[in-house]
Amino acid sequence: MKILVSKPDAFGDQILVAGFVQALRRECPDARIVWHVRAGMEAIARLVADAAVFAPNSRAAPETEAMRLWRETTAPIVVVPGAIAPFENWEPGLNERYVWWGRFLAATEWDIAVAPVVNRTGLSDFTVTASRAKHRFAFATNRACQPMIEAAFAPLPNQRPEFTREIPSSLEESEWTQHAALLAVIAPQQKLWPPALQISATADTEARVRLGQLLRPLVLLAPGVGENTQRAWPLARFLELAAALRQRECDVRWINGPHDAAYFESLPASEAAATLAIEAARPDVLAALMRHARLVVCNDTAYVHLAAALDVSTVAIFGAGQKRRFVPQFGRVHVVQGDPVCRGCQWQCAFSRHVCVQDVPFDAVFGAALAQLAAPEAALRPLPLALPLDPPRDHIGELEWARDWFQQELNFLRWDGWARLQIINDVIERLKTQDRVITQVSTERDALRALAPAPVPNQSALPPAPGPALPKLSVIVPMGRPERADATLRSLLDQTLRPPNWEVVVVGVGASNVRERHPELPLVPVDLAHNLLPPHTRATGVAHATGEWFVFVDDDIRLARDFFEMLARILAAPSNLQAQVPAPVGAIGVKLPGGRGTYFEHLTDISNFWSQQSSIRAVPHTVWFLYSATFVVRAEAYHRAGGFNIELPNGEDVDLTQRIKASGYILAYEPSLVAYHHHGRDSLFRMWRYFWRNGNAAQYFFAQLGGVCCYSVRTVLKRWWGDVRMNRNFQRTQGVKLGLRLPWVALNYLIVETSLEWHYQEYLWKSKKFITLPARTASDRLAFEAFRHLDAGRKFRGAATYALAMLRNFADPVRR
Numbered sequence: 001m002k003i004l005v006s007k008p009d010a011f012g013d014q015i016l017v018a019g020f021v022q023a024l025r026r027e028c029p030d031a032r033i034v035w036h037v038r039a040g041m042e043a044i045a046r047l048v049a050d051a052a053v054f055a056p057n058s059r060a061a062p063e064t065e066a067m068r069l070w071r072e073t074t075a076p077i078v079v080v081p082g083a084i085a086p087f088e089n090w091e092p093g094l095n096e097r098y099v100w101w102g103r104f105l106a107a108t109e110w111d112i113a114v115a116p117v118v119n120r121t122g123l124s125d126f127t128v129t130a131s132r133a134k135h136r137f138a139f140a141t142n143r144a145c146q147p148m149i150e151a152a153f154a155p156l157p158n159q160r161p162e163f164t165r166e167i168p169s170s171l172e173e174s175e176w177t178q179h180a181a182l183l184a185v186i187a188p189q190q191k192l193w194p195p196a197l198q199i200s201a202t203a204d205t206e207a208r209v210r211l212g213q214l215l216r217p218l219v220l221l222a223p224g225v226g227e228n229t230q231r232a233w234p235l236a237r238f239l240e241l242a243a244a245l246r247q248r249e250c251d252v253r254w255i256n257g258p259h260d261a262a263y264f265e266s267l268p269a270s271e272a273a274a275t276l277a278i279e280a281a282r283p284d285v286l287a288a289l290m291r292h293a294r295l296v297v298c299n300d301t302a303y304v305h306l307a308a309a310l311d312v313s314t315v316a317i318f319g320a321g322q323k324r325r326f327v328p329q330f331g332r333v334h335v336v337q338g339d340p341v342c343r344g345c346q347w348q349c350a351f352s353r354h355v356c357v358q359d360v361p362f363d364a365v366f367g368a369a370l371a372q373l374a375a376p377e378a379a380l381r382p383l384p385l386a387l388p389l390d391p392p393r394d395h396i397g398e399l400e401w402a403r404d405w406f407q408q409e410l411n412f413l414r415w416d417g418w419a420r421l422q423i424i425n426d427v428i429e430r431l432k433t434q435d436r437v438i439t440q441v442s443t444e445r446d447a448l449r450a451l452a453p454a455p456v457p458n459q460s461a462l463p464p465a466p467g468p469a470l471p472k473l474s475v476i477v478p479m480g481r482p483e484r485a486d487a488t489l490r491s492l493l494d495q496t497l498r499p500p501n502w503e504v505v506v507v508g509v510g511a512s513n514v515r516e517r518h519p520e521l522p523l524v525p526v527d528l529a530h531n532l533l534p535p536h537t538r539a540t541g542v543a544h545a546t547g548e549w550f551v552f553v554d555d556d557i558r559l560a561r562d563f564f565e566m567l568a569r570i571l572a573a574p575s576n577l578q579a580q581v582p583a584p585v586g587a588i589g590v591k592l593p594g595g596r597g598t599y600f601e602h603l604t605d606i607s608n609f610w611s612q613q614s615s616i617r618a619v620p621h622t623v624w625f626l627y628s629a630t631f632v633v634r635a636e637a638y639h640r641a642g643g644f645n646i647e648l649p650n651g652e653d654v655d656l657t658q659r660i661k662a663s664g665y666i667l668a669y670e671p672s673l674v675a676y677h678h679h680g681r682d683s684l685f686r687m688w689r690y691f692w693r694n695g696n697a698a699q700y701f702f703a704q705l706g707g708v709c710c711y712s713v714r715t716v717l718k719r720w721w722g723d724v725r726m727n728r729n730f731q732r733t734q735g736v737k738l739g740l741r742l743p744w745v746a747l748n749y750l751i752v753e754t755s756l757e758w759h760y761q762e763y764l765w766k767s768k769k770f771i772t773l774p775a776r777t778a779s780d781r782l783a784f785e786a787f788r789h790l791d792a793g794r795k796f797r798g799a800a801t802y803a804l805a806m807l808r809n810f811a812d813p814v815r816r
Contacts (some may be wrong), residue, residue: 002032004105004113006127008038008086011283012326016311017116018048018195020179025076027187031111032070035079036127042081046284047197051077057577062100064109066576079724086123090151090777090813092435099155102130111135114186118142118169118325119179119346122152125161129153136162137170137186139178151813171344172324176329194330195309199288207288210276216251217294217373220276222303224260230354231347232299235266238361241297242271249357250294250373254287255303279724295372297365299357300326300750308333313372317365319357321347332375334368336360338387348706360387373646470568472501474547474635477555478537479508484555484678489518491558505541508555534650541645550638551678553675560674563590567632570670586637586665586733587657590628592694594682603680603741604690607727607748623669626657635659637665655802695755702760708770710783711761712806717754718814738742779809 003024007017014037021035036050045051052075056065069078083097110133115124117137128136138161153159169181180192211218221242242252258263259278267275280288281765287310296307296314304316308331315334318327320343320707327335340354347354364387393808436709444570475492485506492504504521506514511525526544538552549571553559557714570588572797593603631653641659644652661667681690731738738745764770768789774780780807789798 001030001111002108003031003033004036004110004128004131004133005030005033005363006036006113006115007117008036008041008082008084008121008127008485009117010121012305014041014044015047015195015197015302016175017198017307018044019192020116020183021077022048022196023183023190023192024187027190029076031076033077036070037078037081038085038123039081039083039481040077040280043281043283045077045079046200046203046282047287048077048079049196049198050075051079053079053081054105055081056083058097058100059601062104063107066104066756070108082123082127083176084123086121087700089780091778095151097153098126100448102126103153105131107710112186113137114182115163116427117141117180118171118175120161126152129156129160129162133375134164135186136164137182138163138166138480140166141180142169142171151689159655162357169620171325171346173325174324174327174329174742183507197306197309199284199291202382203282203284203288204229204291206285207292210285211253211289211292214251215259216249218292219245219250219252219297219369219373220255220290220293221252222255222296222298222301224255224257224263225299225301226259227262229263230349231321231357232263232317233360233365235263236357237365238297239268239271240362241366241369245813248370248373254559256297257286275451295369296547297369304328304333308329314366314374315368317353317357319347320328321345321349321354321356328611332372334372336364336368336387342580358552378509417802430536434501470497470499470502470564471548471571472546473499473503473549473551473676474541474545475504475551475553476541476545477506477507477553478534478541479511479514479555480531480534480537485514486517488553488555488557489514489521491561492520492553493520494561495559495564499564499566503545503547505545507537507541507544535644535646538652539646542638543644545635548635550633552631552633552634556678557630558676558678559630562674563673563675566670566672567646583664583666584634585668586634586641586660587626588632588673589623589667589669590630591633591671592629592675592677594677598682600684602688603744604681604687604747605677606731606738606741607691607745621666621669624658624661625654626667626669629677631657632673634665637663639795688751691751692755694752695757695759698756698759698763702756706734706773707785708764708773708775709760709777709783709807710781710786710802711757712809713806714810716750716757719749719756720746720753723753777812779805779812782808 005017005021005024007013021033024033025031030488034418035044042053045053045677052073054069054073056062056069058065060544069080080102084094084101103476103544105127110131113128113133113136115128115138115252117124120141125138127442128138139526156162165185168180168184169178176192183190221238223232223235223238242254250273254264254267255274256275256277258278264275270593278287283306285719287306290307290310290312293312296303296312296315298304298307298316298317300318303802304314305326305328307314308328313332315327315336316338318324318335320338320340323344324335324337327333327337338360343356383794394688410667450716477485477488485508489504489506502522503524505524505526507526507528509531511527515523515525524544526540528540532540534554542550567588592605594605633656637660638656641663643656645655656666657667681687724742727745727749728738764773765787768791770784777786782801786798786802789801791798
């Protein structure tokens with residue numbers, strides 16, 4: 001049997017996957033396992049028993065090299081460094097290397113091919129697909145998957161990744177747990193054990209020589225994190241820790257890894273004698289040094305995974321970019337982790353520095369180190385220590401605050417670009433006009449109660465009209481715009497069915513004055529000292545609501561006259577959704593047509609809110625999330641899901657309904673419930689201004705690109721055509737023909753895509769990000785040169801170079 005495992009990632013990932021490879025060998029002791037790594041990572045073979053290295057010669061015929069692989073290596077595990085790096089620039093000749101690598105893999109008849117890469121990459125997908133193995137396994141796609149390069153799959157028959165089985169993936173669960181789930185599918189009889197690493201006698205002897213005579217407990221500090229020193233605890237902190245540990249009679253040495261030079265540039269000369277340099281090809285020497293240590297202190301790097309596998313007492317300082325996904329699940333590691341509100345950003349940091357790791361307090365790390373030194377050698381692994389941290393707020397004036405607090409939501413909505421653009425645009429608009437109030441108290445309810453005095457409920461409820469019975473409803477109106485709220489409240493009075501036991505919670509500045517204008521309504525006014533962002537305002541209303549269902553109605557909404565009558569029928573009748581899914585309905589979304597019905601308002605709606613316009617489907621259907629200015633939520637589901645996240649500046653309904661669904665409830669879209677949305681984009685100028693302003697979010701929308709680039713006409717056209725087809729195909733499934741509206745919709749999309757490209761170039765130039773971002777393709781490098789010329793005042797040369805970059809871009813892959 002021949003098994004291919006593709007893991008072209010960093011060295012820490014190789015240590016984690018070593019246990020997976022060893023489990024496959026236990027399952028199939030007679031199998032030959034080829035372990036594909038990226039170049040330089042083949043040194044893992046020094047730590048794994050019965051492993052050898054085979055380096056293919058890319059100048060020879062791929063079929064010949066495939067034969068040589070099996071002829072010249074007899075080890076059960078063969079580590080093969082690939083000729084391609086997963087994230088290298090698309091240089092001339094890279095396509096030929098992909099073709100060579102695909103032919104090399106196809107020359108062998110594989111039984112199993114596996115890509116144990118949770119955030120899948122184009123190279124691992126290509127490797128498993130090109131192997132043509134009988135059984136091909138990978139994790140399902142998620143929002144952290146690396147951008148795929150379409151041209152890489154051109155040599156394959158179907159020109160795309162293909163697997164026979166995809167395993168569910170998660171950015172919340174640990175990497176180790178997900179490897180165990182993958183193993184359970186391939187080898188159900190096997191259990192995933194920590195990797196068994198070997199240390200040769202030669203390596204141990206070399207380590208002893210380098211350490212010399214040890215008279216005091218050895219502490220190894222391994223602060224390096226490779227080239228990106230932003231993800232490291234500051235060197236000044238490590239120096240302070242070294243001094244404190246030496247006062248405790250410890251022998252402190254520094255580990256300077258093969259890629260840590262940038263971090264050690266500022267290390268004082270007095271520490272040179274205590275520094276141990278490690279070569280890239282000798283991880284066995286590093287492992288031997290760790291075996292002699294009483295304690296290892298490091299960042300979230302390969303060092304922590306190696307120490308965990310060796311069962312050495314360790315203190316690891318973690319940032320929050322990937323939450324606890326890479327926290328070791330074995331060994332004796334005490335993790336000290338920063339825990340800011342923007343955790344889970346996948347290291348797409350919104351700040352000028354990584355506060356989640358750089359602001360971890362010294363006392364927390366020093367205390368963990370002392371605890372590990374005092375513990376017996378067989379001590380159990382302590383639980384991770386999460387430390388709340390406050391993000392910096394010195395750049396609120398530049399509207400970066402929107403990105404700071406919304407970072408987690410941006411990543412979460414990666415699959416729905418239009419919803420994300422709308423949310424960000426609303427965030428920025430509100431930040432321009434509203435005060436920002438940040439309340440820090442111990443509990444959410446106390447925080448919400450602190451914003452307003454206790455309300456005095458109005459007992460003069462209207463008598464109920466005949467019709468279907470309704471449970472107690474709390475209608476919550478966040479009143480950010482008092483001049484609009486009157487129309488919203490009047491629409492409550494105009495209902496054909498007035499709920500018999502309801503309350504209308506109005507939250508906003510001057511809410512008590514509303515009672516004088518609408519004495520007929522059972523009002524619960526909640527006065528605020530300042531206008532707050534929607535999550536604060538809505539959650540404040542919930543804190544004063546007592547109903548079984550919450551009906552959230554924004555102040556630019558007018559409910560249809562039969563809204564509560566239709567809602568009564570929906571809540572009273574057994575749901576046909578529950579006949580298919582044995583779960584209660586947790587939240588209900590409504591149809592959102594424009595308020596005035598003008599031509600351009602309708603064009604805006606079918607361009608931007610197209611999925612919430614059609615009422616062709618007569619029965620509710622389940623959805624992944626609800627994003628609207630009006631929706632109905634079961635109180636039990638709201639509280640079980642944890643309520644609104646008041647730290648989000650917007651998008652709180654998407655976040656809440658996702659968590660309601662995860663709590664075991666159904667999310668339903670009910671087109672018979674109608675709420676007219678008076679968004680005001682009812683003229684040609686306002687419509688076009690709205691779609692052009694959506695381009696302001698380019699720096700967030702293109703965050704996954706992560707590089708400098710020129711204005712791409714090709715990207716504009718490709719994304720524009722994809723948008724048009726998406727909308728047209730959806731309308732066809734609903735039995736709707738766009739007809740003469742299609743050119744207008746297409747023009748709106750063209751404006752958005754043009755604006756996105758324009759604003760991204762403006763962002764690169766004004767923020768000077770082009771200086772620090774990588775340039776991967778030929779056109780990217782020309783764009784970088786153009787920006788440098790323009791920055792130096794060479795306008796003609798810069799403009800000419802930029803024009804050349806735009807022309808060259810037509811030959812580069814579309815990556816955004």
